Amino acid sequence: MADTTQMLKGILDGCLLSIIKDGEIYGYELAARLESYGFTSFSEGTIYPLLLRMQKEGLVSATLRKSTAGPKRKYYSLTEKGEGELESFIKRWGQLSATVNNVLNKREM
Amino acid sequence: MADTTQMLKGILDGCLLSIIKDGEIYGYELAARLESYGFTSFSEGTIYPLLLRMQKEGLVSATLRKSTAGPKRKYYSLTEKGEGELESFIKRWGQLSATVNNVLNKREM
DNA sequence: AAATATATCTTGCAATACAAGATAGTGGTG
């Protein structure tokens, strides 16, 4: 215990989906965007495998484009399935966070 | 993805600590209490190993007491270290949930 | 005796965040 890393499990993918929904974006830029929302920086070992996994699951689609500086960028966008998954995530997150707050504030149901 | 199980990682222990802080309680009862806050029921394979782990880390202490019906109950209470960890968890949770909501509602910082 | 409810523990599995390292292209500096 005692670090944030375990708490990210299962919520990071939902956050990525939510950002990708705003428009095509590639991994490197995504990492920066996450920080702008308050996350402390992620390593590539976290983000790239997650994106590949989501692509394999058909939640996002990817197209390669030339970069002005560096190797090709892999732009991701949301599939229909991905939108559904995002909706589902938002519900699960709302439910979970409400429940945790119930526990912390001792509000029974 | 697509289930709640991964999202519980790293927050379940904080929830247990929060409930134990309210007063001595044993595992079996804890499971029921969690449900009263809105969690869907946990298996023993989830709760007991977690309690043992927290005991080993010195976050909770345990004493055995006779039960009116069944084998001895193992009552847990919070140690000083456990109280500190609970405080730390509450901060981490507050920060994380705020950040996730930032992402979902597209509020940059 | 047998079944039921209470109560805890153990073993093994699956999912996932992350560190560390490899690879590659582009531009600038000495």
Add this chain to the structure above:
DNA sequence: CACCACTATCTTGTATTGCAAGATATATTT
């Protein structure tokens, strides 16, 4: 040209943790 820095992605291996399944033990009820 050689070297470095920045951009950009991928791969391998590790640690943590929730959970299913099964074992064990006691008390009450049928």
